[in-house]
Amino acid sequence: MVIAVDFDGTIVEHRYPHIGKEIPFAIATLKKLQAEHHLLILWSVREGELLEEAVDFCRKRGLEFYAVNANHPDEQVKDDMATPCRKPKADLFIDDRNVGGMPDWGAVYEMIHNRWSYERYIDEVHRGEMPEKMSFWKRVFGRG
Template sequence: MIIAVDFDGTLCEEAYPEIGVANKPLIKALIKLKNKGNELILWTCRNGSLLKDAVKWCKQQGLKFDKVNENLTRVLKFYKGVDSRKLSYDILIDDKNINPAELDFVPSNEIIERITGENNEPRIMIPLLGLVSDNGQQYLTLGVDNKFFACSYRPENTRLKQSFTAKELENVPSVFKQFIPAPVFEVERI
């Protein structure tokens, strides 16, 4: 089996361009799968020295890849040497992945909402640059008391709001507005 895996937000917590805290359970599982004969591909947007740092970091965690950002040699032979921009894999592990099989019987308007968030607006997570703690990069977060604060990203924690629509960001206190990416308000709705 060929397993492609993302780096930032998947093998480690999101902290780009730095390397976040290791996702030890996933790394341990991938090492076991590799030892059982499965093939691993690191598939990341990192390049240059940032990619080299990521590969080195993975090796330090005991995780070695068969390929990095490219198809396996046996796959290329199967396709008679033609390499497409898309990787061939059996499983993709990525923090931004959606399994279409989970959406088989969901109406299209609900699919759009799941992908983009409420009201078909893009969702934005805002990393607070320079605020890094022992458990990773800090993000703008809205608590149950409707107060904004910095907190590490925890997708399993449903009590904290950590992604926002452009409309919601209009209410962000001015101290945090410096961290909002400028193009956020120029993104069109789907």
């Protein structure tokens, strides 16, 4: 799948124009999704130097995006990282501004990995009850 991922409030705490602290397991989950051959697009309101800072933040943590604010790497303007593409074509968007908010990264991984809707996630993992916060690592890697 092609997955567009927001930066502020999704990968890091929302402190725009500054970069907030990494949201637990965001980078690890995205790297795991890449290892499963998903293409990740960084989709952010950031432009120019602020966008470069976000890309560098992720790169220093070993996360490289397929494209940045674009559908394909060739669409990007390399000098200032600005592009006319404001909404990339993606199969899925991960954004803290979703209706109902952003599930934790463990839930995001399980839904993408299993190709479940949120409703199916609730049914499969929590037997129809709203989930309690559970450790990402326990949910994703704890099943033997």
